[in-house]
Amino acid sequence: MNKIFLIISFLFFSGISHAQDSLVTAEPPKVASIKYTEKDIQVDSSTIEAKTFTKNFKKKYTGSDFVYEQKAPEKSLWQRFIEWLARIYRSLFKEQNAQTSVDFVTVFLRTIAVLIIVFVIYLIVKALINKEGQWIFGKNSNKRNIYYSDIEKNIHLLDFEKLIQESIQSGEKRIAVRYYYLWLLKVMAQNRYIEWDIEKTNSDYLYELQKPAHREEFTYLSYLYNYIWYGEFEINENSFIKAENRFKNAIKTFSNG
Missing domain, CATH: 1.10.287 (Helix Hairpins)
Incomplete structure (x- = not known):
């Protein structure tokens, strides 16, 4: 039995050894060689345009599409x-x-x-x-006009009765009413009811009056004077006589205290 086993082992290893020798001595297959000629070489003769960058190329890439880092705006x-x-x-x-x-x-x-x-x-x-003295188009009821500024500055030296008579004779009733108003202020100042100042307004003088009756009378006469003088229209004889009588009575009242 042992002899048979030895014979079989010998034959098996001999076959393996023979196969390895065959692989070592075997020649590689031959590859057919390819030969190229000059006709097979192709030359690219097309023109190649050289790419260059302009000096200001960076300006072309300053748009929002090329901003990859968003910086927070500085606070004012x-x-x-x-x-x-x-x-x-x-x-x-x-x-x-x-x-x-x-x-x-x-x-x-x-x-x-x-x-x-x-x-x-x-x-x-x-x-x-x-x-x-006006709101858009209205006239100021407290503003005295620039006209006759010399007369206003010298009311204490003027004879208003004479000036009024001359104005009435020449048909200038509006000017006569103005003289009556200045005459009234002169009398009020002389009797210490007010302190005369060319820059003051009707409201300023009204504030200085103490007696309610005086305040009421001066309020009406100021309205009458403003209506006639600053209204810039001629008054009829009847209206002038009413205004004249009212001014005369007030001048008499303030003169007597």
Whole structure:
């Protein structure tokens, strides 16, 4: 039995050894060689355009499509001021939302700005009314005209009775009414009811009068004078006589105290 096993083992290893020798001694297959000639070589004769960059090529690539890093815009001084006020507001009122604080401060500042503008406009309009005496198209009831400024400056030296008679004779009833008004102011100043000043208005003189009866009478005569003089229209004889009588009575009243 052992002999048979030895014989079989010998034959098996001999076959393996023979196969390995056959692989070592076997020649590789032959590959057919390919030969190329000059006709097979192709030359590319097309023109190649050289690419160059212009000096200002960077300007072409400055659009938003070429911005790859977005930088946060710098805050202006006004924005910083608002944020500073918003922080104070949050600290005082314990506001947690920062944006709510900013919105509140913004609305508050805008409201203050509007109020300031309205106040400035009010002061301008008031100054214009006091200076020019008119609201858009209206005349000032308290403004004395520049006409006859020399007469106004010297009311204490003038003989108004004579001036009034001359005005009536020449048919200038409006000027006569004006002389009556200045005569009244002269008498009021002489008797210490008012302090005469060419820059003062009817309202200024009315404020200086103490007695209600005097205030009432001067209020009506001021209205009458303004209506006739600043109305810039001629009055008839009947209206002039009524105005004249009223001024004469007032002059007599203030003269007697």
